Amino acid sequence: MTLARWTRQLIPTLREVPQEAEIPSHQLMLRAGLIRKLSGGLYTFLPLGLRSLRKVEAIIREEMDRAGALEILMPALQPQEIWEESGRFEVLKHVMFKMNDRQNRAMVLGPTHEEVVTGLAANEIHSYRQLPCNFYQIQTKFRDEIRPRFGLMRAKEFIMKDAYSFDVSWEAADGSYQAMYDAYVRIFERCGLRTKIVEADTGAMGGSSSHEFMVLASAGEDGLVECSHCSYAANLERAELRAVAGVAWGDGEALPEKVATPDQRTIEEVAAFLKVPAARLIKTLVYLADGKPVAALVPGDREVNEIKLKKALGATELSLADDGVIESVTGAPVGFAGPVGLKLPLIADRLLEGSSDAVSGANEAGMHVRHVTLGRDAPGVSYADLIVAREGDGCPRCGEGSLVEKRGIEVGHVFKLGTKYSETLGAKYLDDGGKQHPAVMGCYGIGVTRTLQSVIEQSHDGNGIIWPLSIAPYAVEVMAVNETHEESVRLANELAEKISAAGFDVLVDDRDERPGVKFKDADLIGLPVRVSVGERSLAKGEVEVKVRATGETLGLPVATAAEELIEKLRGWM
């Protein structure tokens, strides 16, 4: 395997933290000389970073191939018209890089490949005999991110493994989905990542269900909840709430009564002014659902989950109404909306179902209403799960545990797509009776570059990266503690040759630097094992071997050091 010399590589380590980097993994990727920035969201992989990236890719290839998927490579540059055909141009045009070719034809850089692959299947898959099949590629994706951040975590150009399965039926598609799910579990395990699998929203992909593979990290961009008791775990966007009865704040007999609340607009202000808990208030938010105003009602201490609301309303576009709209539909300034007498479709969270004696706005400046019993005073209201789950909520699955909130980095996502794309793009097959059906699809993504950085985010210490052996740029760093000591240098080279001949990638730090510099850099770039040969240990007839992950140091006899180390490395594979 590879035997590289530091002085012949480009490993520009940095002593100080570049100001552009905020989170540990990003700082370490820069400091260890893995990547360099070209501009926001665009990075060059330097030799060390590229080696690890290639190892992650190799693991992914092995597991995808093992799962029976077929590797292909689709164009990153695509005609815009295929996106118009699928209807997704409108949805994704804001993230796509767009340009025209010399014929002035509209082209885009692919942010994902459902359209291309489904077109391929439409042309090449004709018979149930060809199914199931699953195509995958490892390729650069382009997304004009609103805000790229944290280095490779969210970049404008990134490497993704994307796979697309085609099956004869939903039942068969479940099998493909499960195969990918299992492959993902193995892939992340082999990369040394601990992941949490959560139920997720399907977002712009569409489809029926999906799971995300999350790396738990405080720098994660996604919130998720897991149950303290059972195995339920879900993205915060998706997490359901256990249906519980609304709170009876009073006996429900008192009739609505207006109460003056001059200048008290926010939930906090009103709650404090009327000396009631925020939860007793009914927060009334006016939204525009496909352009039509609608009022969403939630307990005063809860937030609306707009994804849930959008689904409950069956809307394709949803946004909070602006002040002008709110004033015209409620007849009051912002801050005084309430369900009683409001001439709008009303949809309330289930937590309000059966509640009584709550407080809401009066649709009149400076006024609120108390003794509101929603079912009685706003009879047209419908109920749905509308709010964002939070720590402490009851688990919707087991009914026993409560939800715990965490943050995570999404490294993989598997979707059941159904026939959305196969129908619009004509990926159909003939069954054994000669009847035509759209193929049932699934799609499966892994953020390869993001996965790489996530490993570092999850595996580092104050001194640097701690690479898992499986994706470390090199397995072993060998150094002569002092380059001017001939015996050390000779022995270091000899060990390096033997270890590399045994099938491990070796980096020899042959720089004529002081020991401290070499040790610091060794910790920083974080190869799993460091072998140092120096006069001090040589005097004892030993060479020093240090394991990066544990800090464990051992002296191996010079004569057998290579063999012993090779045996250990094999054990760790």
Place this chain on the structure above:
RNA sequence: CGGGGCGUAGCUCAGCCUGGUAGAGCGUCAGCUUUGGGAGCUGAAAGUCGCACGUUCAAAUCGUGUCGCCCCGACCA
């Protein structure tokens, strides 16, 4: 797109308030010494102070605009 912060040598930063010859540490290059946890000494190279316009006798410094980077939010896979 809204809010905030920052652009001075390869990196980290000082100088700016109060305008007057462009600075430090680290790194780089040469030499000597040193060699088991980021060495010491000597010497050297390296910056149109992001860019443009304006104010001024004079702008890194003041004003306006613009570009870029980072963070929060909105949004997004």
